[in-house]
Amino acid sequence: MRKPVDVGDPDRLYMVTGGRSTADDSFDLVTLIVSENEPSAGMQSEHVRILELCRHPTALVEISAELKLPVTVTRILVGDLHDMGKVSARHPRAAESVASLPETALLQEVLDGLRNL
């Protein structure tokens, strides 16, 4: 079964990224992005949409899903905006470490307690 040919968009990803295919490693999947500016006229439509999406802090992977673009492409686009100072990034590493570590210990304790029963 073939998909209908007339869905999707005519622009290809290398046009979206301007030919780039690698992003710097400053963002990972769960980096929260917040827009700092309103979109301005003449911007690339993906940039505009990222800025609109990120009025509230939004994870990079969510942006990627909303834009239906691969994560690498999203990272390149967000990197552009970051370089222009239009967005700021927040790395939730601290929250992650705080949230995950005690939880595994607690679970381990529970497990041990259960085994001891």
Place this chain on the structure above:
Amino acid sequence: MPKPARPRQRRRGKGAGSSSAVFPVILLLATAGAVTAAVLAPDEARDWVLGAVITAWGCVAVVVATASYLLRRARRQAAARDSELGAAKDNWKLQGAEVARLVSVSLPGVAREVKSGAGADAALARVVEPSDPQLRQALHIFAGELSEAVRRAGAAETELQQMRDELARGKTELQRLTDETLPAAVALLRDGSSANTVLTKFDWPQNPSLHRAADSFIRELAYSERRSAAAQAASAKALSRVQAKTVSMLADLRAMQDRHGEEVLGDLLRLDHSTSQLGLMTDRLALLMGGRSSRVWNKPIVMESILRGSVGRIAAYRRVRLHSSSKTAIAGFAAEGVMHLLAELMDNAANFSPPIDEVHVYVEERSAGLVITIEDSGLKMSDAAMRRAQEAVSGQVTDLASLQGTRLGLAVVGRLADKYGISVNYRPSSRGGTGVVVLLPPQLVAQQREPVVELPRPARDVPETPASVEEAEPARPAPAPPIASDPVKAAPSADVPRSRDAATENGLPVRAPGRTMAAAEQARRKPAPAKPSAEQLEERQARDVGSQFGAFHRARRARDPLGESADSPEDGHQTTAD
């Protein structure tokens, strides 16, 4: 004729009378002399004198008688000769008269009779034939030859008339053949009729050689038309397969770009670019061969996508700078054509400018339509080259015979411009190179959708629906009430005027002209999510946790190749099967 001879005879008679009277006079004189001598002579000599005188007189008488006789005989002979001569003269005159009559009366008479159609014998019977047998023979020969000549002249005249008629007929036929029949027949052949159909249809010339010439001409033309049509059809068919393959490759590449990580993205993008260029070449050939574009869009395409879609198809896409803040969209039916046209022009501009210079593309909205200017800073085109380019893009010459070499791009531009009523103009660029001004008429520009700009999300809540109706259908319950009565709210479905008739009162989808059934189905279905009122929208704007998690989950799934292939087996099947 006796008349002229008479005076001479009289003269002769007079002469003869005088000469015959001389002799008695001589005799009388001699007698008188003798008597005188006898009288005068002395008596003694009288006897002697008398004897001598008588003797002398006798001699004289004898001489006179002899002379008279001789004279008479000579006269008789002369008279006989005279009469002979007269007869000969008469005869000669008679013959002269006969000849004169023959020449002045008989011959013209015979000629007249023969010319008026009588036979030689009949004509001869009507004139007085000359008594002289030779003249008669001459007259007969003349009459025979003349009648023969007249007959021949008549035959030649008839033949000439026939020839003339034939020539005139041939001329008329030729005239009709060249003026009416052949153009009509050629037009019919061009439309694809067979030689036999054409040959039975028209009134072909009766002249056998003309008919044969026309017949072989038509058959040859039909053969070459058939051959070129078959070649075109075969190429269009083959190219359509290549086109389909290209499109499916592009779709596969896009899926792979989603599925695989950064490490192969660069390679995939390169492949994507090559495939896009391949698509442009294939489309170019297909359009020239009378085929179709590889893709048809059933929704308006915004200008940014149009520009990026066209730039992405050329090799030097990094050298093209787009300057557009236009929010307009190109109607779906024309979007592919416009993209192809722009891609060809940009390709041309990039190819004919130095590889380090940029090609600039500007978009302006004007009341006359959308103006797209493509400027390069390459060498200035010569006047002749510009005129040729202008001629090529004017779309007036669409014959394949006018193609030159491998420079097909501008011919394709001409065809597309002609098809969509786009005007393409070359002019010298203020940057030093060449500028192309493309004017897209307003009917190619889709309806403005100002209010929709704020509502991208509701439409995007059902992103999978358009992809494949079949896979979405069983999972999704049909919307409870069909909303044919709610056209305005259906506006987000991009086609404002078309969604009005998206469904019948009984809920069956209605396909508008130019749309696919899937799109109609989608439009019928969409109002359920599109219907939400303002507060619902605000709720969405607030981004509830559920949708956030959903998006996160989808993105994770998309990145996981195993999950993807398990999730949509059709895709995997398609990738491997093709």
